[in-house]
Amino acid sequence: MKKNARKRDFIERSLIGILSFLKGSLFAEEHALKSGFMQSLDPRIKILTFAIFIIATLLAKSILLVLSLYLLCLFLACISKINLGFFLKRTWVFIPLFSLFIALPALFSNFTPGEELFSFKFAGLALVITRPGGLTVLLFVLRVATTVSFAVLLSITTRNFELLRVLRIFRIPQAFVMVLGICYRYIYLFIGVIENTYFAIKSRVGTAMRYKRGQQIVGWNIAFLWVRSYQLNEDVYKAMLSRGYSGEPQVLNNFRSGLRDWLWLIFVGVIGICIIRFFH
Amino acid sequence: MHNTVFSLKEVHFSYLGKFPALVAVDIDIKPGEKISIIGANGSGKSTLLHLLDGLIFADRGILSFCGKELNEKNFNDVEFSRNFRRKVGFVFQNPDVQLFCPTVKEDIVFGPLQLGLAKEQMHRRLEKLVTILGIQDLLNRSPNQLSIGEKRKAALASTLIIEPEILILDEPTAGLDPQTSRHIIDLLIEENISGKTIITSTHDLHIVEEISDLVYVFSSDKKIVKYGEPEGILNDTALLKANNLVHIHSHRHKDKVHVHPHVHLDHHEGEH
Numbered sequence: 001m002k003k004n005a006r007k008r009d010f011i012e013r014s015l016i017g018i019l020s021f022l023k024g025s026l027f028a029e030e031h032a033l034k035s036g037f038m039q040s041l042d043p044r045i046k047i048l049t050f051a052i053f054i055i056a057t058l059l060a061k062s063i064l065l066v067l068s069l070y071l072l073c074l075f076l077a078c079i080s081k082i083n084l085g086f087f088l089k090r091t092w093v094f095i096p097l098f099s100l101f102i103a104l105p106a107l108f109s110n111f112t113p114g115e116e117l118f119s120f121k122f123a124g125l126a127l128v129i130t131r132p133g134g135l136t137v138l139l140f141v142l143r144v145a146t147t148v149s150f151a152v153l154l155s156i157t158t159r160n161f162e163l164l165r166v167l168r169i170f171r172i173p174q175a176f177v178m179v180l181g182i183c184y185r186y187i188y189l190f191i192g193v194i195e196n197t198y199f200a201i202k203s204r205v206g207t208a209m210r211y212k213r214g215q216q217i218v219g220w221n222i223a224f225l226w227v228r229s230y231q232l233n234e235d236v237y238k239a240m241l242s243r244g245y246s247g248e249p250q251v252l253n254n255f256r257s258g259l260r261d262w263l264w265l266i267f268v269g270v271i272g273i274c275i276i277r278f279f280h
Numbered sequence: 281m282h283n284t285v286f287s288l289k290e291v292h293f294s295y296l297g298k299f300p301a302l303v304a305v306d307i308d309i310k311p312g313e314k315i316s317i318i319g320a321n322g323s324g325k326s327t328l329l330h331l332l333d334g335l336i337f338a339d340r341g342i343l344s345f346c347g348k349e350l351n352e353k354n355f356n357d358v359e360f361s362r363n364f365r366r367k368v369g370f371v372f373q374n375p376d377v378q379l380f381c382p383t384v385k386e387d388i389v390f391g392p393l394q395l396g397l398a399k400e401q402m403h404r405r406l407e408k409l410v411t412i413l414g415i416q417d418l419l420n421r422s423p424n425q426l427s428i429g430e431k432r433k434a435a436l437a438s439t440l441i442i443e444p445e446i447l448i449l450d451e452p453t454a455g456l457d458p459q460t461s462r463h464i465i466d467l468l469i470e471e472n473i474s475g476k477t478i479i480t481s482t483h484d485l486h487i488v489e490e491i492s493d494l495v496y497v498f499s500s501d502k503k504i505v506k507y508g509e510p511e512g513i514l515n516d517t518a519l520l521k522a523n524n525l526v527h528i529h530s531h532r533h534k535d536k537v538h539v540h541p542h543v544h545l546d547h548h549e550g551e552h
Contacts, residue, residue, distance in 0.1 A: 160382070161382030161383055161386075161422070164382065181381060181382045182380050182381075184382060185379075185380055185381065185382055185422070185423065185424065186380075188422075188424040189376060189424070232376075232377065235372070235374070235377040236377055236380050238330070238335045238372075238377075239372055239377050239378045239380065240380070240390075241335060242333055242335060242365070242369075242370045242372075243365065243369075243390055243391035243394060243395075243438065243439070243442065244362065244365040244366070244391055244394035244395040244442075245390075245394050246358065246361065246362075246394065249394070250393040250394055250396075251386065251390075251393060252385070252386050252389050252393065
């Protein structure tokens with residue numbers, strides 16, 4: 001019985017955790033609404049400059065250069081009023097550490113021969129860490145951390161709908177961008193529906209539920225959600241028709257770029273060219 | 281202008297061809313009129329409004345707008361369709377349906393953009409509307425972050441910005457607090473004074489008198505059972521009771537138990 005209760009508790013915690021993660025990561029815009037440097041830039045130029053930074057990071061072969069780009073990213077986070085502790089946690093917790101584990105074998109002389117830096121025995125095996133191996137792993141991890149940091153900085157300082165709208169500059173069809181926008185809008189609504197349905201079930205059946213019964217309830221709810229989304233789909237289409245939609249959506253395009261945006265673009269462009277030309 | 285905006289003769293509609301939603305409906309709506317459609321849940325009010333907005337089409341009977349029949353063939357004519365959408369605005373019962381864009385501002389300007397309104401004119405109307413409705417702070421927010429009252433105001437703005445001659449509203453005050461409800465009613469009255477035709481479906485009987493010149497009562501068998509001026513309809517307690525629009529209400533005043541029909545008309549002021 002206790003084991004079952006723990007299992008249910010696990011399911012409940014997972015469900016609530018997933019829903020709150022989705023809400024927090026997809027819909028929380030607290031950093032994008034701050035009045036920092038990154039938030040003040042035209043999203044089109046911001047995306048372009050971040051693409052330059054990421055490409056430059058990937059092409060740079062010097063650890064010092066990648067480290068400089070990483071420090072620049074941290075500086076940009078600071079002047080964008082992003083808490084550095086939060087930013088480091090967000091950027092280092094998963095991907096760079098994961099990449100460290102992937103790159104770990106490259107440290108050793110078996111994969112990267114060269115000047116010995118350090119040697120030790122592990123489970124009877126003599127392992128030698130080489131200098132080129134260490135530098136390769138350091139460059140790889142630093143590169144991953146820098147690109148992830150730039151990507152995270154872009155996503156947390158830009159409102160989601162602006163990121164979607166910028167897709168248009170890449171000549172992605174208007175209808176596709178609009179469908180993405182509608183999806184983004186209604187995912188939140190359905191998260192609410194799932195949460196409320198879960199609490200409604202919990203309030204009626206309490207905690208004692210057999211495994212089979214639980215499966216049935218989950219099955220009904222998937223079906224219910226599907227029917228709800230189908231109805232919503234029809235109603236939204238009617239609402240679009242009612243306001244003159246005829247198959248070719250026209251949308252608001254009110255991006256504005258000022259002197260500060262152009263100066264920033266020139267600055268980043270110069271950095272990008274220098275890295276590609278002189279350090280590649 | 282034509283002397284009737286909407287004319288319905290023996291209009292029938294059913295879902296999937298077998299679940300009747302409207303039976304033999306006859307209505308004539310003149311320009312500048314205020315019309316209310318009242319009836320219990322499932323009596324066909326929303327279906328009628330969807331028909332009037334050309335979102336669905338009658339199975340039988342004739343529904344015409346300014347003398348021209350509303351059918352799929354006519355809506356295939358781009359000019360007719362665009363002209364109709366410019367003249368007729370519909371506010372849906374569920375504002376979440378109407379607010380499908382990532383931000384409130386994009387939702388409000390969606391209609392004018394589709395209908396090819398000049399940008400300057402659109403921005404002028406937007407500014408005017410946000411001031412009237414007091415929704416300046418909501419423009420850059422996602423509809424997800426709004427309360428039901430704010431959503432209703434945004435949905436109303438997204439229709440009013442088209443400046444339609446005929447405004448159709450499906451339960452515009454459902455679930456609203458009294459102050460927001462009052463704000464919306466006042467706005468509708470002002471729109472009517474400026475010459476707009478207002479067609480509203482509601483259960484909320486205490487707003488009917490203000491927003492109607494004529495009231496149509498729908499029964500559970502999807503027919504019009506009576507129509508007339510609001511005073512006559514609202515005083516016909518037997519009719520309202522028979523159509524689930526009032527209920528018997530029993531409560532105690534000190535040591536006296538008091539039983540009477542609860543009309544939601546004046547919240548029994550003066551009766552106590």
